[in-house]
Amino acid sequence: MNISSAIFHCSAPDLDSCPDESLPEFAFIGRSNVGKSSLLNMLAGKGILARVSTTPGFTKLINFFTMSKTWRLVDLPGYGFAAGAKQESARFNKAVARYLKHRPNLCCVFALLDSGLAPQEIDLEFVEWLTRNSVPLVLVFTKTDRGTPEAAEANIAAFTARIAGWFEKLPEIYRCSATTGNGRSELLGVIGATLNAMPTESELTPTPVALPIEIEPPFSMQVRAGIQREEKPRAKKKLKGARPW
Ligand SMILES: Nc1nc2c(ncn2[C@@H]2O[C@H](COP(=O)(O)OP(=O)(O)OP(=O)(O)O)[C@@H](O)[C@H]2O)c(=O)[nH]1
Numbered sequence: 001m002n003i004s005s006a007i008f009h010c011s012a013p014d015l016d017s018c019p020d021e022s023l024p025e026f027a028f029i030g031r032s033n034v035g036k037s038s039l040l041n042m043l044a045g046k047g048i049l050a051r052v053s054t055t056p057g058f059t060k061l062i063n064f065f066t067m068s069k070t071w072r073l074v075d076l077p078g079y080g081f082a083a084g085a086k087q088e089s090a091r092f093n094k095a096v097a098r099y100l101k102h103r104p105n106l107c108c109v110f111a112l113l114d115s116g117l118a119p120q121e122i123d124l125e126f127v128e129w130l131t132r133n134s135v136p137l138v139l140v141f142t143k144t145d146r147g148t149p150e151a152a153e154a155n156i157a158a159f160t161a162r163i164a165g166w167f168e169k170l171p172e173i174y175r176c177s178a179t180t181g182n183g184r185s186e187l188l189g190v191i192g193a194t195l196n197a198m199p200t201e202s203e204l205t206p207t208p209v210a211l212p213i214e215i216e217p218p219f220s221m222q223v224r225a226g227i228q229r230e231e232k233p234r235a236k237k238k239l240k241g242a243r244p245w
């Protein structure tokens, strides 16, 4: 899939401040420092959009980026970072949880895990939370350029063995490196397939059904004929944000 443009849209501290729900969204979640912002930049392929840092807990807001004017990537603050202002980190965790649970246009979450680490309890808990809350997800093992492929595969196998019992069918698993670009086309493929599977506006428009209605003469003819009409109630405003997802 080709990305013609990638633009920072806005940052939001909580769900209520998020932008309109008009575009499908794909979000990155994972422990602080796992590489969410780096992966977003790598997928967008347009230089540095999301800011990256070696300091854990760097991304503190929900950041929205519009791709090809038609869909969004969302960089979320990480979990598992307790240093510094605890209250603030708790507030953002709550904001992330609310975003993940209640954002109607969220199509898929990329749950990021460090391929260089054995299964971490906090990651297992978080994937379980996503599953319990029916959040659509794929697993993405990051930083495959570090360490040996054998070590990464052993960590991936250990993680999937721990979660296998929670699913009838395991979520899809991807490997990636923001440094080498490994996994880019596969992850863009996930996004492209999801977007293609979405119903178009015309598929959503119900076929009109012929109803037996009384046909009135046009208003101008009624006036000329002296017909008294009751004042019609004003048409209701079209509901904003009535979307397929
Ligand atoms: N070698 C290697 N380093 C990576 C990769 N992805 C990220 N990093 C490094 O890991 C560190 C954290 O990257 P970020 O993208 O800021 O991580 P994050 O998950 O957004 O972190 P928070 O915003 O703090 O939650 C940075 O020093 C990155 O350069 C990767 O694929 N390979």
Ligand SMILES: [Mg+2]
Pocket: 036, 037, 038, 051, 052, 058, 059, 075, 076
């Ligand atoms: Mg970040």
